[in-house]
Amino acid sequence: MSLQLFAHPFSSYCWKVQIPLDADGTPYTYRNVDPSEPGVADELKRYWPIGKFPVLVDDGQVIAETSCIIEHLQAHHPGPNIWIPEGEQGRRVRFLDRFFDLHIQGNMQPSVNHALRPEGCGDLYGAEQGLKALRTAYDWLEANLPDSEWAVGDTFTLADCAAAPALFYADWVDEIGTSRPRLKAYRARLLAHPAVTKSIEGARPYRAYFPLGAPDRD
Numbered sequence: 001m002s003l004q005l006f007a008h009p010f011s012s013y014c015w016k017v018q019i020p021l022d023a024d025g026t027p028y029t030y031r032n033v034d035p036s037e038p039g040v041a042d043e044l045k046r047y048w049p050i051g052k053f054p055v056l057v058d059d060g061q062v063i064a065e066t067s068c069i070i071e072h073l074q075a076h077h078p079g080p081n082i083w084i085p086e087g088e089q090g091r092r093v094r095f096l097d098r099f100f101d102l103h104i105q106g107n108m109q110p111s112v113n114h115a116l117r118p119e120g121c122g123d124l125y126g127a128e129q130g131l132k133a134l135r136t137a138y139d140w141l142e143a144n145l146p147d148s149e150w151a152v153g154d155t156f157t158l159a160d161c162a163a164a165p166a167l168f169y170a171d172w173v174d175e176i177g178t179s180r181p182r183l184k185a186y187r188a189r190l191l192a193h194p195a196v197t198k199s200i201e202g203a204r205p206y207r208a209y210f211p212l213g214a215p216d217r218d
């Protein structure tokens with residue numbers, strides 16, 4: 001078995017896949033696409049011309065898109081965790097996975113893009129619209145997260161793998177704040193999970209990449 005993960009330690013979507021790999025104790029080779037590692041980003045593009053990461057290469061088979069990668073891991077490299085349960089619980093897990101990717105990550109990204117673009121090329125309107133939608137998504141989570149430890153019951157699933165990086169970085173863009181205690185407490189539980197902590201620590205040397213500053217609270 002040879003698993004290679006083309007990824008960047010600071011990338012939120014890469015955390016989403018590192019978390020289940022590390023939580024299961026699945027062995028893999030980390031191929032860091034950072035510019036300080038010459039040739040790795042070019043190799044990634046040979047496997048996956050779209051160029052987005054993470055990408056998993058499993059004995060030559062290329063798997064892209066984080067939710068699909070986690071589904072592949074569950075099918076072909078199962079560990080102690082069930083990332084996508086069967087039945088109704090599984091449908092809720094898949095829905096929340098989409099929610100965190102689309103409505104949390106997707107709505108914070110315009111602010112990050114705006115801050116990263118060269119002078120005069122930003123999109124302030126898009127960033128502000130994104131922030132409005134991000135706050136609506138926070139409010140929906142505050143009203144709809146369950147009383148259980150994790151997003152769907154007491155088992156850490158794909159939904160929590162998506163939630164951890166999304167809420168970690170979104171809070172830096174627009175703080176969840178004390179008016180959303182349920183969501184704030186859920187984020188804190190996620191950050192304390194050992195596999196999430198590993199990704200947070202691995203990303204620490206790259207924090208200067210984040211254009212909106214890295215608050216010292218995490």
Ligand SMILES: N[C@@H](CCC(=O)N[C@@H](CS)C(=O)NCC(=O)O)C(=O)O
Pocket residue numbers: 011012013014051052053054064065066067
């Ligand atoms: N829908 C994709 C999103 C992947 C994604 O946007 N990755 C970012 C890093 S967090 C990336 O590749 N950025 C570099 C680029 O867009 O060129 C997934 O779930 O895998």
